[in-house]
Amino acid sequence: MTVETRLPKLSTLSLVTMGLLMALQLVIKSFSVGPAFLKFSFTFLVAALVARLFGPWWGMMTAAVVDVIGTLMSGGPFFIGFTISAVLGSLIYALFLYGKPVSWPRLIIAQVIISVVVNAFLNTLWVAIMYKTPFWGLFPVRLLKQVIMTPIQVVLLYALFKSQMVNLIQKRLNL
Amino acid sequence: MSNFIFGRYLPLNSVVHRLDPRAKLLLSFCYIVLVFMANNPVSYLIIIAFTLGSILASKISLGFFLKGIRPLIWLIVFTVVLQLLFSPAGGHVYFHWAFINITQFGLVNSGYIFIRFLLIIMMSTLLTLSTQPLDIATGLASLMKPLRWVRVPVDTLAMMLSIALRFVPTLMDEANKIMNAQRARGVDFGEGGLLKQAKSLIPLMVPLFMSAFNRAEDLSTAMEARGYQDSEHRSQYRILTWQRRDTITWIIFVVAFAAILATRRW
Numbered sequence: 001m002t003v004e005t006r007l008p009k010l011s012t013l014s015l016v017t018m019g020l021l022m023a024l025q026l027v028i029k030s031f032s033v034g035p036a037f038l039k040f041s042f043t044f045l046v047a048a049l050v051a052r053l054f055g056p057w058w059g060m061m062t063a064a065v066v067d068v069i070g071t072l073m074s075g076g077p078f079f080i081g082f083t084i085s086a087v088l089g090s091l092i093y094a095l096f097l098y099g100k101p102v103s104w105p106r107l108i109i110a111q112v113i114i115s116v117v118v119n120a121f122l123n124t125l126w127v128a129i130m131y132k133t134p135f136w137g138l139f140p141v142r143l144l145k146q147v148i149m150t151p152i153q154v155v156l157l158y159a160l161f162k163s164q165m166v167n168l169i170q171k172r173l174n175l
Numbered sequence: 176m177s178n179f180i181f182g183r184y185l186p187l188n189s190v191v192h193r194l195d196p197r198a199k200l201l202l203s204f205c206y207i208v209l210v211f212m213a214n215n216p217v218s219y220l221i222i223i224a225f226t227l228g229s230i231l232a233s234k235i236s237l238g239f240f241l242k243g244i245r246p247l248i249w250l251i252v253f254t255v256v257l258q259l260l261f262s263p264a265g266g267h268v269y270f271h272w273a274f275i276n277i278t279q280f281g282l283v284n285s286g287y288i289f290i291r292f293l294l295i296i297m298m299s300t301l302l303t304l305s306t307q308p309l310d311i312a313t314g315l316a317s318l319m320k321p322l323r324w325v326r327v328p329v330d331t332l333a334m335m336l337s338i339a340l341r342f343v344p345t346l347m348d349e350a351n352k353i354m355n356a357q358r359a360r361g362v363d364f365g366e367g368g369l370l371k372q373a374k375s376l377i378p379l380m381v382p383l384f385m386s387a388f389n390r391a392e393d394l395s396t397a398m399e400a401r402g403y404q405d406s407e408h409r410s411q412y413r414i415l416t417w418q419r420r421d422t423i424t425w426i427i428f429v430v431a432f433a434a435i436l437a438t439r440r441w
Binding site: 015061086 | 188299322324334337339341372380388390398412
């Protein structure tokens, strides 16, 4: 697994596409399904798409900006930990998906790492640091939520990346 | 299921509204550190006074802040109950059964957690209610400028952010139209189990992605036709200026911070 160390130069179309995908992420954030304790949002699809199309650097930077601006606009409390989680999530997607063929094992490994390490462990840690709540009290509940969500996320990611729409976007972006 | 509120700016004429967005952004980031520092009743009283003072200065009704707390109420209740039942032993024990312990230490701590949640949410709500989304974006882009030293393309990111904020309302309208079209075809958004609800959103996502990309193509063509070049020397329409009131606000914050450091239990 290699990481591109240079920041790839962007065409105007790529820049605008990333801007629109950021907007889409902010819009999709307001759509969530499921009960209060099992809220499920589709923002991971856009984050994964940006990471796959534009690589780790642009993926991480846009993830950080979307996290900060999305939190501030919605009136939620800003905490740098959650920005780190968003950046790491994007990095993991890019490491597994950027410039590589999409396959079930790749998607499953990437999503499981994100669900367990980032969503369950790190995000619980940030809540514990932020509000001084007991980590081990929250962790099992949040892990259980991830166990339910991960298979759905993997299936949706596979459907997205195998769709004609993504192929078409890649072709038009010359990627 | 959907909550089409993005940026909840309330246009009022108050000193908080007139503050430089950079001053407000930095204050909201540092405020969380301030809340971290408090660990006894006196330090909490200082933060409560600072927060209520800021709310009063904004001239915004307290009801708006209570609305900001509503979406997080379950997380707050869950966390407080967890803290109450499973905190380590300390002080008088009121109730004990198996691994459940309700102690004086647990009661005090859950009270602190409840206050901490309220304070942090109220201050974040204050920023959103008193600052326009575009001002937040401009402030953020300005605060990111030092990252140029580590070769972060700050101007490119600022441009992306401007495009994103400009197109959020457009894409929200688009999403509404698509949802209505799908409803007319019998799709039940928000009905059924988790999987069914997730499935029902797919017919919304695909056209939304395509619409976003089509708009990106049109916009990039228009930008290039007008000679757009991605460079560091672009001029700006919105120029931020740091005023005396921003400095005074920061002095008040530093005094509150010093008072908390002096009164907290080390």
